[in-house]
Amino acid sequence: MTLLDAAAETASADPWSAVVGQPQAVAALTAAVASPVHAYLLVGPRGSGRQAAAGAFAGELIAAADQRAGSDPARSARHRRLAASREHPDVFVLSPSGPSLRREEEVSQLIVEASRTPVEGPRKVLVVDRFHTATPAAAAALLKPVEEPAGSVVWVLLAEQVLPEHVTIASRCTRVDFSPVPNAEIARVLVSEGLVAADRAPLVAAAAAGNLHRARVLATDERVAARRETWWNVPDRLDGSGAAVALLVAELRSMIDEAGGALTERHRAEIVALDQREEHFGVRGSGRSVIEAQHKREHRQFRTDEIRFGLTTLGARYRDEIISMPGEGAAANRRAAAAMRAVDRLRATAESLIRSPNEALALQALLLDLPPLSDSLSGR
Structure with a gap:
């Protein structure tokens, strides 16, 4: 619905x-x-x-x-x-x-x-x-x-x-x-519409990041938890090198490609149905350009939503780091400041997505700018 x-x-x-x-x-x-x-x-x-x-x-x-x-x-x-x-x-x-x-x-x-x-x-x-x-x-x-x-x-x-x-x-x-629609409201709607079980609704609501339409799409997506885990672990894999960032960006984009498979199949079915209608009625071009433009827009928006989902997850990870950060002194203050800068950087990237920047370059620039959270590197 x-x-x-x-x-x-x-x-x-x-x-x-x-x-x-x-x-x-x-x-x-x-x-x-x-x-x-x-x-x-x-x-x-x-x-x-x-x-x-x-x-x-x-x-x-x-x-x-x-x-x-x-x-x-x-x-x-x-x-x-x-x-x-x-x-x-x-x-x-x-x-x-x-x-x-x-x-x-x-x-x-x-x-x-x-x-x-x-x-x-x-x-x-x-x-x-x-x-x-x-x-x-x-x-x-x-x-x-x-x-x-x-x-x-x-x-x-x-x-x-x-x-x-x-x-x-x-x-x-x-x-x-x-x-953004509160997570509790999204979860309530999903359960009331019979789209998800009550125990799974909070996960889907959190992944939707305040987007009720996306929550309804994700309700049947069994891989959403795995994708959230991948984004959550990104700071642990950063080491300040371009090689690590390049590998992460390739993996994240491949994961988004896979997540969009259901949407691609739906679009193919719609084109097949259009072909059949055109053949049956002997009319060509009846709405094809409109449907194809809509499909491109939906794919673009799906990828943008997936990246925003990832950025929201990363923001939660860095906020958790600030709250749970042990110790005092200069080193702890530096880590807290770096985590706060990361949250601001993630917010700015999310806002910039409305301009449809180059996806790969945007992710590379972001990850190069984020501080690592692995134990051996986070004290830098």
């Missing part, structure tokens, strides 16, 4: 129940329904519930603006259900087809859509997913439409973070922040 599926299933009863572990964000958006402004920016990490919240918010905005829905609960429920499932005619959702939101195709499409009159009522909601990937030209082209929309339009931009080139457009929006 995906976050979108969960939102659609529960929208008519409680449009916000699919937004897990975000009470402050839900409270802010709920309070905004009665008198919304022209644009909102939902900022938070992947899997934190931004998409589900955007669907719930859109449904509430449209239902609140529809006077007929006020006396017709079924009509209100329909607005909420269709908005949550991205099927409402007055909710337009744009997800970039490639690695970035581009001005030429996608922003032009948004501008045209913003000029169209709502179909079912007086309000229309435009949702822009992955706004953090917008090129500077795309962000500049969207500034005026977002700043001065038609009275019927509400913009909802979704971003993992606000980059310097997006500060101006962000300042025109009401910002709502989303945090």
